[in-house]
Amino acid sequence: MAPNFAFVHWWGKENRRGNSVVLKMENPNFSMVELQIPEDDNFQVGKGKGKNVKQFSWALFLKAHKAAGFVAWLAIGIWTVLAAIRKRLIQDTDDRDKFSHRSKLYRIIKGFLVFSVLMLGLEMVAYSQGWHFTRPSLHFPSSMGIENLHLPSSEGIEGLVHSIYMAWVYTRANYLARPLQYMTNICIILFLIQSIDRLLLCLGYLWIKLKKIKPVPKYELEAGTDLEQGNNGAYPMVLIQIPMCNEKEVYQQSIAAVCNLDWPKERMLVQVLDDSDDMEVQKLIAAQVQKWKRMGVPIVYRHRIVRTGYKAGNLKSAMECDYVKDYEFVAIFDADFQPNPDFLKKTIPHFKGNDELALVQARWAFVNKDENLLTRFQNINLAFHFEVEQQVNGMFINFFGFNGTAGVWRIKALEESGGWLERTTVEDMDIAVRAHLNGWKFIFLNDVQCLCELPESYEAYKKQQHRWHSGPMQLFRLCLPDIVRSKIGFWKKTNLIVLFFLLRKLILPFYSFSLFCIILPITMFLPETQMPNWVVCYLPSFMSFLTILPSLGSAAFAVPFLMFENTMSVTKFNAMVSGLFQLGSAYEWVVTKKLGRSSESDLLALVEETDPHLEQGKHHRGVSDSDLQLLNNLNVHQLQQLPKKKRNRKYKKELALAFLLLTASARSFMTSQGIHFYFLLFQGFSFLAVGLDLIGEQL
Template sequence: MAPSFHWWGKDDYRGTSVVVKMENPNWSISEMSSPSGDGNEYDVAGGGGREFAGVGARKGGRGKNAKQITWVLLVKAHRAAGCLTSLASAAVGLASAVRRRVAAGRTDSDSASSPPGESPVLRTRFYSCIKLFLWLSVLLLGFEVAAYLKGWHLGTTELQRLLVMPASFGASGLFETLYAEWVQLRSEYIAPPLQFLANTCVILFLIQSADRLILCLGCFWIRFKKIQPVPMQAVAKDPESGGDDFPMVLVQIPMCNEKEVYQQSIAAVCNLDWPRSNILIQVLDDSDDPMTRTMIEEEVEKWQQNGAHIVYRHRVLREGYKAGNLKSAMNCGYVKDYEFVAIFDADFQPSPDFLKQTIPHFKENEELGLVQARWAFVNKGENLLTRLQNINLCFHFEVEQQVNGVYLNFFGFNGTAGVWRIKALEDAGGWLERTTVEDMDIAVRAHLKGWKFIFLNDVECLCELPESYEAYRKQQHRWHSGPMQLFRLCLPDIVRSKV
């Protein structure tokens, strides 16, 4: 029963009794018969915006009384208070996480994502400078707020007087004099470089916008003209026929502690429609977990017993991470017998005809060094994060890489779902561990050597998008931590190149 407050609790009250059930986040109001026994009923429904559905719906009588409507408002206030409490708790948790990460001098909990060769002392000093800059910014902001409340602005008579004649001695006068000197320093020495940086950012934004516009127009023209790479010669339909249609292909699957997806990737690669005598699959396992390593090795042995030409390689010392793993695999003596190498990450599942759709493009095109396929996502509609990633990556593949591949014959290698000519890799210097974006590094060096690239927008390779923010953050950290370092390393070669 609803409680009787002091201004409601009268004996002659003749309202409808209700029972309120409050279960977060839903609630309901159950109706009971009127104490007067007059048989009047009300329709009060709770949840989903129907709480007032029965107001004024009394059968043969008047609308709801004030007590029932007050209960509805109290319930809504309870839900609002609960929402504010959860938001405050989330904000406190976020602030605590930021404080712990900044205090630890790192922004990623995964130590393997740090660039190779980075000094922990240098990293700690870098974040100490960031913290010092943040505290200084907060202090100056408080200083500016206090000055604004006193009515000091550039151009005011009071501030101009302080610049000409210092104020009298004292705490207030010292504050006024310091602020006047700070304004003068800011206007003469700080404002001009900041304005220059702002103008530079505006110019870079306009350049990037023009680049995006040109790429979109190029994509429209490709769609309008139906431009797409066409292989010189179609591959034979029967893999057992062998011959020149089926050159020697090396397939590499670099992985590290991939106990969730290793079975799917190994099975997809072992089912590639290619003569088994002309293909070798390398499972390049860098796992440091003994249980995961054992499971992957048993999976490889199972496919070996089924007739697949597959080998298992494990490194004891994980130097260079993925780049070091691929470099170690390419140093095997039997690699010289193969002409092409296809690379798939552990969460990628190529279709059986993947090699039939990509290898023919190398025929009679000796300048072609890379054929890159498009990624397709099996979980693109899982949640809002995956949908946004799908939009971003679709623009990257269909607009950026397709247009650059058609008109420039160059784009960044995606690190997976691509086929390289081994001669192009060797000519570019092979895999290097100098940066975390080894795929972009090898692509730039190969392009500077004169090799051409082809992007196949109609050839897709299935993979998964990160479904949680933590996994997405780690992925983006790996993707964005190396490009500036690579730019610094490759800039001299780019300037000297004749391409």
């Protein structure tokens, strides 16, 4: 079959004069066809035979003007990109990602980048000599003999270039293409399995929506009724914990929201668990606790001198207090969470009459989901996690991973499951797995939401994702023997090992990074390896739209979300490997940076609190111009108090992958592979934007 000369045809289709030579390749023989085109100077170009020289000159002038404009536009675009790159690369070394330049993964990516650049140069030299390889003209050999290679004659290439190129083609066809194809097929199979899992979750989600299924408590909460002891007591005793560490921006709003919970004060106790090592922050938090204590709220301030175990150690220390034995339930809220006043009244009733229930988990809602492109992507991802993954698993198998906050635990279940352990960075998932192995059940309430804040900078989001993806692999190594020996049913063990850990925590980041960030660009330089279009474009697009299903308002971001998720795969893959093999960064714990964003109602409350001269009832949400002006003034005041924006960082792994993908896209363009070219091009620019820290606070 003749190769595709679309690129050559496009390059020279405007003006073909003189002797044109077309190389016709028909395996295994080659023939040269010479086409004669008139070279007479009087030969007229155009449809009309009456065009004179002046008209022809004007036509050429217009074409030249259009070409000059295109070249100028292209030059400006390239210059802008290069200027942005140069601006990032000349920054001080203090802004470098300390893990990027020292990690083995970065060295591996850099090796692939050097290889791709060398191969692109070699292919361009061969292409300039008239070699135009496409997939139809290259066939994988049936044996290891070179006689099975279908190669053009070497008459057009001489000397060293000929020898190098022929050796490269022989090596890739006989030694490289087959292993790469095997690896590609394995990743495609994993991709299909994970896609089926996601499709089944979405079908379960649609069934829940269609049938309007949701958990309903057996008994409604009434004043003066004890859910656990009958009609003679009061509300059950609830312990509320707020763990925090150096979170100056959010401590006020979280403590205020918890202290305003609609629950009898004599039946609750708030523990502010401060692990801050900043003396100023400690004093501010202690003063806030004293303020609410004077207002009659039962609240205590606890500070650890020895901060071992991070959040798990903090919670473990708080549960060892003597007075904890007087409480039946414990509600946990991170420092940036703001529960609604009726939070306990909507969650505690589910425990009545359900003695096997250990956890009631509420959904997160975000006050800054539309702040920038990064928060929009996070909202899409987390909306799928809550509404699809956790709601479906909670409804059909009564198990999901505890989110670490916005949940209520039965203290008896915590104690029987071993309490908080400091062995991993995902103490919430750890306690959830151990409780599940002991036979306890979980409930997820999608209609009970708790306001919180998304990280707005890529730096904060990357560190959060590293902890979220390294911790499960640490836990899997530790829990696997316990899962195998546990008394739960075979199908629950299979779900826990295969789906919960392997498929969603290990396989997903593995194939996502390997297939789309490494294998796909390398196949552009080994055309004997096949990567179907449906794997590159159609199936990922379908999966992206399934992910957006719970947040249809973000459908316009489907394609950018797909590109960004592939970009994040390098961080998730690196975290997964470090957690699985217990590398140095696996136990790194960095508190996610927060800016103290508040909802409009919170801002109005803060306006009334900070201005005592305002009349009661003057402010109503979203109805008064004066209210909007006050909100605007308060926002300006808060922005003035925020720390100055730091200079952009640069992430070397992402930049190396960006250049690898762009190099592969150039090779794909030479062989006219449309879908592969566009995917590699856009994915390369996505990595470039992330590597230069352009996404997040600035976009």
